[in-house]
Amino acid sequence: LSRSPVPVLIRPPGPRPPSLKQDSNVSVTADPPTKTIMRRRARSLPSPAERRRELRSQQVRFVDSLGLDLEEVKVFKVQERPLIPQHVMFRLLMSSERAFGKSLELSLPHFKPCFPENLGAQADFLPRVRAQAVCLEHIVCSELGIAGTIQVLNLDYEKKVTVHYSFTNWRTSTDTAASWVSSGAEGERDAPGTDVFRFRLPVPPFILLPGALLEFAICYHVKGSNYWDNNNGCNYKLTCHSYKVTVPRECEDSMLHFT
Numbered sequence: 076l077s078r079s080p081v082p083v084l085i086r087p088p089g090p091r092p093p094s095l096k097q098d099s100n101v102s103v104t105a106d107p108p109t110k111t112i113m114r115r116r117a118r119s120l121p122s123p124a125e126r127r128r129e130l131r132s133q134q135v136r137f138v139d140s141l142g143l144d145l146e147e148v149k150v151f152k153v154q155e156r157p158l159i160p161q162h163v164m165f166r167l168l169m170s171s172e173r174a175f176g177k178s179l180e181l182s183l184p185h186f187k188p189c190f191p192e193n194l195g196a197q198a199d200f201l202p203r204v205r206a207q208a209v210c211l212e213h214i215v216c217s218e219l220g221i222a223g224t225i226q227v228l229n230l231d232y233e234k235k236v237t238v239h240y241s242f243t244n245w246r247t248s249t250d251t252a253a254s255w256v257s258s259g260a261e262g263e264r265d266a267p268g269t270d271v272f273r274f275r276l277p278v279p280p281f282i283l284l285p286g287a288l289l290e291f292a293i294c295y296h297v298k299g300s301n302y303w304d305n306n307n308g309c310n311y312k313l314t315c316h317s318y319k320v321t322v323p324r325e326c327e328d329s330m331l332h333f334t
Contacts, residue, residue, distance in 0.1 A: 184284065186315055188312075193213050201260055208295055220277045222276075227302075237251070238291050239292050240289060256272060285315055291311050292310050292311065
């Protein structure tokens with residue numbers, strides 16, 4: 076038997092929405108609306124205000140080829156004479172002499188003793204040591220300072236030798252301890268032998284001016300007693316002098332900085 080096909084219900088389409096009236100002055104596009112893009116400044120970059128603050132906080136230094144300051148602020152009092160550093164005078168003198176084709180000369184200050192440098196070579200040295208128990212033996216002056224040796228009577232194993240010196244006519248003074256070096260002269264009969272001590276006196280550069288005076292005396296402490304050698308009450312004195320040294324031509328260009 077054949078059956079007739081079952082009819083399929085078809086839903087009719089719904090009503091169409093009313094069409095929108097477009098304004099002729101407004102353009103309609105399918106692109107989404109644009110948004111304002113905020114650009115953020117990188118954190119590593121300072122703001123203009125921060126840059127101004129940094130510039131105000133920065134300090135400018137003027138230095139030479141050795142990194143030393145070329146600027147120094149000093150307020151002078153009334154009737155105070157400015158003191159020109161020696162290295163400045165040297166550079167001015169060097170430039171002047173080179174301009175006139177002269178040989179460069181250096182004025183080097185040094186201390187010179189007002190007494191014999193080698194007192195130990197004198198005939199009465201050992202008798203003086205035995206009489207006062209301590210005597211200056213030898214002294215050497217150089218650019219590094221002043222060095223010397225002292226002989227003392229070996230009165231005991233424990234002993235101390237000190238040099239008292241002053242650059243200010245004893246308004247101020249400094250002490251430096253001498254160190255044991257060796258045994259000196261041997262004793263005769265019941266007389267004790269001697270010991271040799273060495274000392275060094277540093278000389279500050281600002282002291283090295285013509286006419287400066289250095290004085291010192293030696294104190295020997297042993298067995299609770301002090302023995303002095305002060306050059307028969309006059310102290311040992313050294314005065315500052317200067318001598319000129321001619322600089323060879325091949326060394327002139329190498330003297331870039333002199334202090």
